[in-house]
Amino acid sequence: MPVPMLDDFLAYTLAGTRPGAEEKQGTCAGGVRWSWLDDGVLQLEPTAPEKAARSVLASAGVHGDETAPIELLSHLVRDIAQGSAALTCRLLVILGNVDAMRDACRYRDDDLNRLFSGRHAQVPNSHEAPRAAALERAATQFFAAASAERGARWHIDMHTAIRASAFEQFALLPHTGMPFSHAMFEWLGEARISAVLLHTTKGNTYSHFTAQACGAEACTLELGKVRPFGENDLTRFAGADEALRHLLAGTHGTKGDAKAALPRAFTVIDQITKHSDAFELRVAADVPNFTPFVKGTVLACDGDYRYVVRHDEERIVFPNATVKPGLRAGLMVVETTQDTLSSLV
Ligand SMILES: [Zn+2]
Structure with missing residues (x-):
């Protein structure tokens, strides 16, 4: 039915x-059991998952106006329910900031993706x-019932970026102190993610929370530009969509095709900080993410403070001169592909 x-x-x-109480769970195609847990939170699992089956949290809409991945997840639920997409593992689907999605905005009071790992307790009045x-x-409860085997817990948090990027689709990996996994890099390659930004400090994003608190292989995907619901060309997101479907079907990495190239890796080395209202960011307002700058370039000034490029090449990511004084106005990264790929576990 x-x-x-x-x-x-x-x-x-x-x-x-x-x-209603009687309609919160049921069984759909292929015996997949589903449970509605909360607004925008839906769990799906095969009747008899294999013992060490994966548990995959797939989230979108943590920023309410990032519509394309939200639509992709909704289509994925439909396809699993109708039996046209296979599910061999546990799946938790999360549509993140539902109120902001209704308002077609990024957030109401605060960026939801800066409130995890307990930071929400510092802004109790925030919407x-x-x-x-x-x-x-939701994540803690889902992963509490998950296999503790290495590589069994995954979290894919899908976003779209506000600005253009030298690498149209890229991923951010949270810093937990643990080495990065080969399985994740392979999956990102399959998803046609061409660049990965490696954080070197703890953050307050959803993927940081699940990596740190739930032991998940977690990533944040930035999949191109934001558009209103219904106006997305979803084919541009086909790489991530297919790779997610393979992960859920258990066919990821077993297709026998030539392996996709692993993404290039970029490690955060510093940030540009806005100290006062005199802050001046010396890059074009619409400079694409990952734009490279050569040694000696002055990227920002603010009174006596200067940000000068120290490495032969540094790239800027998420520049934003309009943040409040004291906050980060941009991340600086250098390419570390060789070292990173040779240290994957
Ligand atoms: Zn986002």
Whole structure:
């Protein structure tokens, strides 16, 4: 029997519909069991998952206006429910900032993707604080029942970027102190992600939370530019979509095709900091992410503070001169592909 919630999970969620007590779970095609857990939170699992089956958290809409990956996830739910997409592992689908999705904005009070790992407790009156706490609980509960075997826990958090990028699709990997995994790099390659940014300090993103607190192989994907619902050319996101479907079907890495190239790696070496309102960022307002600059280039000034490029080449990521004084106005990275790929475990 068709379940309207599963046929269009996005529309169901945007409408604010909540299932009655009798309608919170059921079985769909192929014996997949589904459970509605919260607004925008849906768990799906095969009737008899293999013992060491993967547990995959797939999230989108942590920024409410990043519509394309939200639509992809909603289509994925529909295809699993109808039996046209295979599911051999546990799956938790999360549409992140539902209220912001309804308003077609990034967030209402605070960037949800800066409130994880407990930071929501510091802004209790923020509209986003309860949602950050709820999404932390959802992830914790989901992974509590997951296999502890290495590589069994995955979190793919899908975003679209505001600005252009020298690498159109890239990923950010959280810093937990653990080495980066070969399986993740291979999966990113299969998803046609051409560059990976490696953080070197702890963050407050959702993928950082699941990596640190839940032991997940976690990544944040930046999949091209933001557009309104229905206006996305979803074929541009086919690489990530197919790779996610392979991961869920258990066919990831076993196709026998020529392996996709691993992404290039870039490690954060510094940040540009805005100290005062006199801050001046000396790059074009629309400079693409990962634009390279040569040694000696002055990228920012603010009173006595200067940011001068020290390496032969440094690239700027997420420049933003409009942040509040004291905050980060840009990340600086250098290429570390060789060292990174040779140290994957
Ligand atoms: Zn985003």
